[in-house]
Amino acid sequence: MERKERRTGPDRGEVIAVLRRVVAENGSDFLPQYGLATLCMLAIAATTAFSAWIMRDVVDQIFVEERWDALGWICASIIAAFVIRGFATYGQAVLLALVGNNIVARYQTRIFDHLMRLDMAYFTATRSGQLAAQIAQNVTGIRDLLNMTLAAVARDAVSLVGLVVVMVWMDPLLSLIALVIGPPLVYAVNYLMRRLRTVTREAVEVNARLLGAMQESVQGIAIIKAFTMEEVLAQKIAGLIAYAENRSNKIARVSERLGPVTESLAGFAIAAVIAYAGWRAAVSAEPPGSVFAFITALLLAYDPVRKLARVQVNVERALVNARMIYEILDLEPRQEDVPGAKELVVSRGDVVFDRVRFAYDGHRPVLRDVSFEARAGKTTAIVGPSGAGKSTLFALIQRFYDLDGGRITIDGQDIALVTKRSLRGAIAYVSQHPYLFEGTIRDNIRYGRPDATDAEIEEAARLANAEEFILQQPQGYETLVGENGVSLSGGQRQRLSIARAIVRRAPILLLDEATSALDNESEAKVQEALERVMKNRTTLVIAHRLSTVVNADHIVVLEDGMLVEEGTHRTLVKKPHGVYARFYRMQSQKAEDLLEYGAGQSLADGQGLEENIEEKRG
Numbered sequence: 001m002e003r004k005e006r007r008t009g010p011d012r013g014e015v016i017a018v019l020r021r022v023v024a025e026n027g028s029d030f031l032p033q034y035g036l037a038t039l040c041m042l043a044i045a046a047t048t049a050f051s052a053w054i055m056r057d058v059v060d061q062i063f064v065e066e067r068w069d070a071l072g073w074i075c076a077s078i079i080a081a082f083v084i085r086g087f088a089t090y091g092q093a094v095l096l097a098l099v100g101n102n103i104v105a106r107y108q109t110r111i112f113d114h115l116m117r118l119d120m121a122y123f124t125a126t127r128s129g130q131l132a133a134q135i136a137q138n139v140t141g142i143r144d145l146l147n148m149t150l151a152a153v154a155r156d157a158v159s160l161v162g163l164v165v166v167m168v169w170m171d172p173l174l175s176l177i178a179l180v181i182g183p184p185l186v187y188a189v190n191y192l193m194r195r196l197r198t199v200t201r202e203a204v205e206v207n208a209r210l211l212g213a214m215q216e217s218v219q220g221i222a223i224i225k226a227f228t229m230e231e232v233l234a235q236k237i238a239g240l241i242a243y244a245e246n247r248s249n250k251i252a253r254v255s256e257r258l259g260p261v262t263e264s265l266a267g268f269a270i271a272a273v274i275a276y277a278g279w280r281a282a283v284s285a286e287p288p289g290s291v292f293a294f295i296t297a298l299l300l301a302y303d304p305v306r307k308l309a310r311v312q313v314n315v316e317r318a319l320v321n322a323r324m325i326y327e328i329l330d331l332e333p334r335q336e337d338v339p340g341a342k343e344l345v346v347s348r349g350d351v352v353f354d355r356v357r358f359a360y361d362g363h364r365p366v367l368r369d370v371s372f373e374a375r376a377g378k379t380t381a382i383v384g385p386s387g388a389g390k391s392t393l394f395a396l397i398q399r400f401y402d403l404d405g406g407r408i409t410i411d412g413q414d415i416a417l418v419t420k421r422s423l424r425g426a427i428a429y430v431s432q433h434p435y436l437f438e439g440t441i442r443d444n445i446r447y448g449r450p451d452a453t454d455a456e457i458e459e460a461a462r463l464a465n466a467e468e469f470i471l472q473q474p475q476g477y478e479t480l481v482g483e484n485g486v487s488l489s490g491g492q493r494q495r496l497s498i499a500r501a502i503v504r505r506a507p508i509l510l511l512d513e514a515t516s517a518l519d520n521e522s523e524a525k526v527q528e529a530l531e532r533v534m535k536n537r538t539t540l541v542i543a544h545r546l547s548t549v550v551n552a553d554h555i556v557v558l559e560d561g562m563l564v565e566e567g568t569h570r571t572l573v574k575k576p577h578g579v580y581a582r583f584y585r586m587q588s589q590k591a592e593d594l595l596e597y598g599a600g601q602s603l604a605d606g607q608g609l610e611e612n613i614e615e616k617r618g
C-alpha cells in the first residue's frame, strides 16, 4: 500500500470519521465508566437547572409573599443541590481521568507494537527523535478527544438544554431575545476552527522536529564538541524554537479570539434582556420571581455556552493529534509473512544467493544478479569497496527488505516464504557498532535469547572473552550499561555483542567486522572470541582485516553491486589480473612498508582493505 501523503488540514468528513473511529475503538470497552460519568454529568446539569428554577420561589415566596415556612425547604433543597453537584463533579472528573489515562496507555502499547512490526524502510526514512516526540504530543489528543466530547455533550449541552427549558418556561419572549446570539456565535466558532486545523498540525510537526533535533544533538554530543559545531547547531535549533513559539502564539491568538466574541455576545444578550424586563416591570404589576429565575438561568447558561464553544475548538486540535496517530497505526508493514508461511528448518545451514537483484528505491540497482553459496559450517568473507553492497547483502539475508529479483535460500527454503520470526531466529548478527540497551550486562546478553539461563549467559560471556571485565565492574553481571549506565570500551562492547550472538545458538552468523582499530590486546581477545563463535557455524563476514580474508573458506568480491570474483585466497591470488590478486599484492606491500616504518600490528594486519580496493579501481 502506498503511504499517505501528508496533507495540511483534514476536511469535515474526515474529522467525523476519525472521531467515529476513536469512539468505536475505545468507547465500548469503557461503557460502564462512561455510563457512570454520564450520570454524574446529568446530575450536574439537573442541579444547575434547579438552582435557576428555585430563584422564582426564592423571590416570590420569600421576598414577595413573605412565606417564612417555605424558607426551610428552599434552603435545604439549595444545600442538597450544591452538595450533589459537588460529588457529581468529583465523580465525573475522576472517572474521566482514569479512563483517559487507560486510553493513553492503550495507544502507547498499540503504537509501540505497531512500530515493532514496521519494516526497516520506514525506520531508515524516519528520524527517531522526531517520531518519539510526535507520538508523545499526539497520544494525549485521543484521550482529550473522547473526554471533551463526552463532557461537552453530557454536561454542557444537557445543562444548556435544561437552562433553556427553564428560561422558556419562565418567559418565552425574553428567551427569544436571549437566543438571538446563537447564530453569530456558531458562525464565529466555525470560522476559528477552520483556522486552527492547519496551524495545530504545523505546531505539532515543528515541536516534534525541535525535540527530535535536541535529542539527536545530545546523542551526537561527542561529534558536536569535536567539530565545535555548538554554535551552528544552536543557530539551527534557535530557528526551530522561534518557529515553534510563533506557531504556539498563533494557536493562542486564534483560539483565544473566542473569548472576546462570546463575552461581547453574552453582554449584549444579558443587557437586552435586562432592558426589556426592566421596562416591562415598570409598565406591568407581574410578580418579579419569573424574571429573576430567567436571569439566573441566563447567567448560568453563559458558562456551558462558553465551554461548548471552546470545546469545539479544543476538539478540533485533539482531532488533528488523533489523526496523526492513526497515520502511524495505518502504515502497513510491507513485509508480512506470506499466507501459510512455514517455519524455517535449518538442517545444515547452506545459504545460497541466486541471481539476487535489489534496489532500495526500486530504480537504482544496488545488487545486480548476485549469485554465490555460503556453505554450511564454513566462513565466507565478503570484500569490496565502500558502497559495493556488502551491508545490503546482510540486510537481505535477514529479510529487512524484499528482493526485486532472484531468491535467497537457506537449506533450499526460500527465505521469502518462511516466517520472519523463524528466519531471524536462525541468524545471529554481530554488528560493527554493537548496541547496548538500557539495562544490566546480563540483560544485554540475554537479548540474544530471552529464555537463556544465567549459566548459559555466563558461559557465553566466558567464550566471548568478556567475563574478566564483567567481573571487574561494580555489580558484575548486574551492572547497568546503556545510556545512563557504566561506559564500556569499544572492544568490551564488541565482546558483549559476541556473547549475545553465542547465547542465541543460531546456526548462521552474520559478522560485520569492526573497521575501527582496537589496541592489540583487545583486538586479540575479540578475534579469539570471534573464532570461537564462528566455529561450526555458517558465517558470512564483511571482512576488513586481511587475516580474516586469508583464513576464510571462501571469498566473494563485490564491486558496484556485482559479484566480480569468488574463490579461496589461494585460487584468487593466482589470477594475475584479478581484482583480488591486485588488491592483495597492494595490501601486502603496504603492510611491509608499514612494518618497515615500525607501524602498529593492526595496520600491518590489513586495516584499510577497502581503501586499497578503491586505489586499485582508481
Ligand SMILES: Nc1ncnc2c1ncn2[C@@H]1O[C@H](COP(=O)(O)OP(=O)(O)OP(=O)(O)O)[C@@H](O)[C@H]1O
Residues within 6 Å of the ligand: 124, 360, 361, 366, 384, 385, 386, 387, 388, 389, 390, 391, 392, 393
Ligand atoms: N537504506 C538505504 N536506502 C537507500 N540506499 C541505501 C540504503 N542503504 C544503503 N544504500 C545504498 O546502497 C549502496 C550499497 O550500500 P551498502 O551499505 O550495502 O554498501 P557497503 O558495501 O556495505 O558499504 P560500506 O562498506 O561503506 O558499509 C550504496 O550506494 C548506498 O548509498
